[in-house]
Amino acid sequence: MDTNDDLHLSIPLDPLKDSFSCPICMCLFHMTTLTLCGHRYCEGCILEWIDRKRRCPCCNAPVRIADLIRDTGFDALIQIVVQQKNKAEDAYFSDLVKKCKAPVSVMADPATSDQPTSTTPDEAEPGTSNEAEKKLAKSAELSPVERILHKYIRVGIVEHERYYRNLKGQFQKHFDHAVEQIDILKGKDDEASEAERKSWIQKKCTLSSEFQKCTKLLATTYDRYLKEHLPTLSTIPVTVFFRLFGKDIVVGELVLQPHSSMSQIKEMLFLRIRERQDRVAVYREPNVHYLLIRPYGKEHIVVDEALIFTLLAQDNPYNTDQNELVTLLHSESIPVLEYGIQPGCDIVIFGEVKLRSELPRPCFTALFEEGEEKMDYFTCKDCSFNWVCRSCRDHCHKDHETTPYVMGHQPTWACCYCPRKKKCLLRDPGL
Structure with a gap:
């Protein structure tokens, strides 16, 4: 064997979990520290333990802080293992994505086909290998939405796959034991051995069925579970932009929920305006x-x-067709569901809407708090009375x-003679 050759081993991580976990906190080692008795702990864990008991948690041997040794080599080993684990999970999930996006011919089941599922560059026809590779690479490209799903679902898929493998491993262990017992009893001719052998055969069948x-x-x-809980784009909140x-x-x-009605959206608008101190x-x-x-x-429509008036004159001004670039929202609708609103839409509010900041400052009688x-009060010589507040004067x-x-x-008290003399125009907030 050439010692310069790389030796590639695939070692399951589960059997090594205990070796990489601190016996105190049961988590992955952090700043691994070794005792003289040969046991490893997280530095913070063993220091806190020594402050309390001064003995090794594993073997009860005396331990002093001065005797602790930082095991940097073991930390490096853990880092390598974690990196390889993450790479393996990325590769596993990427493979799932490729299978989902690959054409039928690429995903054909090898067990049901007499033809090889792939060819080497030497076996491929001239000019077709690169094109096939490009198509496969293109099919594996992720959209922005798929990247988000990749980010949050990857861990769940890997964990569920690990759970399935553990389940299969337990089955295989018992199944192999049953096969071993059947082989042992195969050479015996007595009735008891034959009965026991048939019993193990029955257990093997039962294990497979289970x-x-x-x-x-x-x-x-x-x-x-996924059918009920995995969100689709039609059921998640949508961010839109409002302007007057x-x-x-x-x-x-504003972030609109799928079930938000226009009345609820109006309340959100009012609250947002209040947050702007208006x-x-x-x-x-x-x-x-x-x-x-x-x-x-947005770039093609003149908003005026x-x-x-043109939309209101149509037979169906509140058109819910998602292909229409512009339409009116009905005041009693549920916009996200009924109109299929996409993220980034603009909603422009027309009509009799006025903010407090646009109106003249109210008469002092409406603002008074003791x-x-x-x-400041003024005299109006044209009206011949005093005690006119500044807002009414202006x-x-x-x-x-x-x-x-x-x-x-x-x-x-709320003093201003302008309303008393029925001259005040600020009492009507519509002005």
């Missing part, structure tokens, strides 16, 4: 329209009031001749 039953139940249970037409205000992105002052529902623009329509705020009396009356006054 293994097939367990395997089928495992697969069925896993299939049912005609205003330099972008509400921003409030919705006017929202007249019958005159509010929600324009849905799908991702590929004429577009809304001891909170001082107020809005209700903006074209009148006004002069300061009392500056920096601390009112004890």
Whole structure:
């Protein structure tokens, strides 16, 4: 044997788990530390143990902190094993992906075909090998969604496959024992040995039947669980962008649940606006329209009031066809489910919607809280009365001749004579 040749061994990891696990925390060694009696522990674990008992947890031999040895070579070995384990899991899952995406001819069962499943480059026809490899490589490319599934499902698949292999290993152990007993009793002619041999044959058949039953139940249970719990793109939340037409205000992105109704979405909008230190002052529902623009329509559609009038004039303005780049959302709909809203859609809100920041500051009578705020009061010479708050002076009396009356006054009640004299225009929030 050439000592320079690489020796490739596939060693199952499960039998080595105990050797790589700390006897104290039962986890993978971290900063492996060796005692004089030859036992390994995590450094933190054994230091805490010595502080309490000063004896080896495995053999009860006396242990001192000064005698502990850092086993860096063992840490390096663990790191190599973990890296190889991760590579093996990646390769296993990638192989599953390739099988799922490969064409039927590539996935043909070798047991049912007389033709070889693959050919070497020397056996392939000229000019076909590279093309086949490119097609296979292309079929194994992952989309962004598949990469997410690869990230989160890989561990689950590997663990379930390991569980199945353990189940199969237990079966094989008992099955091999039954075969061994049958072989031992085969050469004996007495009735007792023959009866025992038949008993072992029956056990072997029973073991095979039980293994097939367990395997089928495992697969069925896993299939049912995934069918009920694995999310599809139509059942996961969707992120869309909201903005108010005609205003330099972008509400921003909102995450819509599949079951969210328009009334619930409206509450989310109001809450998001409050988070921006503003409030919705006017929202007249019958005159509010929600324009849905799908991702590929943003560059081609001119968003204006004429577009809304055009859509409203159609026989079906609330078209749920997902091929339509723009449509109106019905105010009583469940948009994600009914319209198939994709991530990245824009929803533009048209109509009688006004924010508090757009309206004039309300009259002081609507803002008064005792001891909170001082107020400047003015006299309106055109209206011939005093005690006009600053907001009313700026809005209700903006074209009148006004002069300061009392500056920096601390009112004890909601004082402003403009509403009392029925001159106030700020009492209607729609203005």
